[in-house]
Amino acid sequence: MKKIPVFILSGFLGSGKTTLLKQLLQTCEDKGINPAVLMNEIGKTDMDGEILHERNKQQIIEKLLDGCICCSKKGEVTGSIKRLLHNKPDVIFIELTGVANPEEVVDSLTEPELIEYVYLEKVITVLDGENILEYNSIFGSVRELVQTTRRQIEVADILIVNKIDLISQSQKEKIKKGIEKQNTVSPVYFTSYSEVDPNLLLTGIKEGEDQISSHRNRQSPTQNEHKHHHTHGQNRSYSRINTLTLDINQQVKPAKVDKFLKKWRPNLLRAKGYIPLKDGCYLLQHVMKRTNIERSEHLGKHYLVMIGIDLNKDEVKSEWAKLNK
Known part of the structure; x- marks a missing residue:
């Protein structure tokens, strides 16, 4: 049975997750990949979901509002993903609310009703380059938020430091050093408007029959063989x-x-x-x-x-x- 890869988009409020998600969905459309999305909003208003529907009225979206997907809404995740699976997607993107802990959501993917159908491919964390250096002082009185933002960095497979057009080179170096204290393994990309080559992020997904990315064509034979096996059914997760x-x-x-x-x-x-x-x-x-x-x-x-x-x-x-x- 072919399992569906799940990408988790993590990062604090306003970091640029939805902007990144829109670009990933556009890439899926270009490549003939059928995506589904689970959106989580901490409030009752579904702004991000509306933004995605403005881009594509047919986009398959499930929404969990008025609570955090890793705590008060955790029990609803299984039902939401099962509804998404009815549409036979090639990939599922889960955009977390900014205060969610990614590993709690991974826990939901291992529920008995889901474990045979989905697997975690990657956790992608987007960081607000303009404000990240101030997080410790901003959240000084709320230690849980400090811990959450650190955890979002620690468990990420890919880190995107966004809004670098708003920071200096010295700030960029400080951010880089700060990240390395918490995660020395995962690649870090510095971006504006969350613009990063989607081929660096989207692995483990079945592409349309006539769409082969130039990124993969440039890889060595060994790498191509590795990706081929991954795409065609071994369901090996490359998340940390x-x-x-x-x-x-x-x-x-x-x-x-x-x-x-x-x-x-x-x-x-x-x-x-x-x-x-x-x-x-x-x-x-x-x-x-x-x-x-x-x-x-x-x-x-x-x-x-x-x-x-x-x-x-x-x-x-x-x-x-x-x-x-």
């Missing part, structure tokens, strides 16, 4: 936030599972799944240092999903196999 599903075919002991999960700190962000115990099925949830289980009426297969940053999947699978001998 990776998810790993472990099958469970026999009864397990919660204490052993807990010990196994703690082994992967600090890379492991969270884990969840349905595990079989002697007296039935239980929902397991693991966050940071704590593991909780509760009785569940789940009747499907048993499994454990791990969500982490740069998890070594081969090593995790090997250790899991030893635990389940």
Whole structure:
């Protein structure tokens, strides 16, 4: 079964996410790619969704208003994505409200109703170059916002520093150094009006039969082969936030599972799944240092999903196999 890649657009309010999304949607249209969009607004007014519909009245959009997709609206994400999947998209873009934590949304993608149909391709974080250096002082009294903006940088696969036309070269260097303190792995692009070559961002998507990007044509044979396999069904995620599903075919002991999960700190962000115990099925949830289980009426297969940053999947699978001998 072919899974649909999901791109998460993250970044604080006013950074330029919707501007970037409009450009990505235009690229999809040019290449014969069928996109779907999930928009999240912190308020009751759907301004960004209206902006997209002005560009294309036929654009497939689901909207979650008046709340943050990673907390108060988290329970509605599954239903919204399922409705988008009915339109058989080639890709799904999720634009988060500016105060959302990307990893919480990734957690939603691993729900039982979605895990077989979608996978995370990339987290793209857009930063407001004009204001980012002031975030610590602006949000000094609201530590949660400071933590959120930092997390948006830390977990990003691609970082776009926008509005560089409004800053000096010295500010640009300070921003670059600040980013490197939190994320030394992901590429950083400096832009105005969120203008960046979309081919640098859009990987893992089926292109129209007659549309082959010149970017891919310039790649080496090894790179082309790599992209070909990725596009045609192996569904390998290239996000630094990776998810790993472990099958469970026999009864397990919660204490052993807990010990196994703690082994992967600090890379492991969270884990969840349905595990079989002697007296039935239980929902397991693991966050940071704590593991909780509760009785569940789940009747499907048993499994454990791990969500982490740069998890070594081969090593995790090997250790899991030893635990389940």
